[in-house]
Amino acid sequence: HLSVRLTNVASLVPINARVADIGSDHAYLPAALVLDGKIKYAVAGEVVRGPYENAVREIHAHHLEDNIIPRLADGLAAITAGDKIDTITIAGMGGSLIVSILENGKDKLKGVKRLILQPNVGESQLRQWLMDNRYQIMTEKIVEEDGHIYEIIVAEPSVVPFRYSQYELDFGPFLLENKGPVFTQKWNEYICREEKVINQMKQAQKIPVKKIAQLRKHLEVVKEAIA
Ligand code: SAM
Structure with missing residues (x-):
């Protein structure tokens, strides 16, 4: 029963990825990924106690204690080296908050192969950060649900710096290539x-x-x- 928005985020997670879902709230995303058999290990990070407890409850309800580890922590501090995280998902918050989480957790990004980001606003600023930090945008999605429109940006570290024009940063290089109805x-x-x-x-x-x-x-x- 994942929302359209989170279903689209989930579809971009590689099979058998080791996922850190930051700002996980109910841990719906990692729970669905494990229940679908797509992944076996995830960290559900939350900085606020209430949402953290929502995650704990959801994990217990589905007996996913061996697969999903809830952590009460600020941003990428939820990730430890032993987790061997290769995919980070951050969904349902503003682009500037996502930027600050990435910026403050730079040391935790080593070894991470894929970022799947769903900013509610501030997409341009987020793309700018990705460009400035040598990420390449791999694909993008735009989806509508209950009268809201959401963008999803997938980025991976690149050896050569990628350059995007202000136009591409504002509208999204992949969204511009396929200007759909949404x-x-x-x-x-x-x-x-x-x-x-x-x-x-x-x-x-x-x-x-x-x-x-x-x-x-x-x-x-x-x-x-x-x-
Ligand atoms: N990711 C879920 C989704 O997309 O449906 C929940 C989104 S919810 C609107 C945003 C969550 O991010 C809140 O539960 C909030 O506590 C959490 N959050 C905000 N800043 C955070 C931070 N620095 N580190 C971890 N979690 C954070």
Whole structure:
């Protein structure tokens, strides 16, 4: 009974991966992966006691104590060398929080072959961090569920530094290659919201005309992207 969002995250986890799910809350994602027979070992990291206890309960309910280890820890501090984690999933939080978790846990990223990240907002900032830290984006997904649109970014360490343009950082290099209906919907909604904001600003006359022109210009770029 995994959500559409987490089902899509799960689909990107390699078979037999050793997974650290950071900010796991109920540990639904690692539990589903183990119950499906896709993986045998996962760490469910949580920094808040309530969600940590949710994870513990879920693990016990399915008798997954040998397969999923819950840890009360901040970010990647949940990972120990003995776990031999090769895949990290971080889902359901803002891009800037995901960036800070990765940035503060850099020493734990050695040996990790794949990051599967599902930011709720701030995707551009997250892609920027990946680029700055020599990650290559392997694939991306965009999914809609209950009126919300979610992006999923898969990244792997690369030997050669990868360069993405600001355009690719904003929209996603793989999402741009296959502009599906959800992508178009996401950016159409963005355009509607921004146009309202710009009109309000204009009426309030609190924002310089130059700034409004700038915002409008950016909207033209977005319109171009979904054209
Ligand atoms: N990953 C699940 C999902 O996608 O459905 C749960 C998402 S929930 C909205 C975000 C969780 O991240 C919360 O339970 C919160 O306690 C946890 N979290 C926030 N910052 C964290 C950190 N620095 N380290 C570990 N967990 C964190």
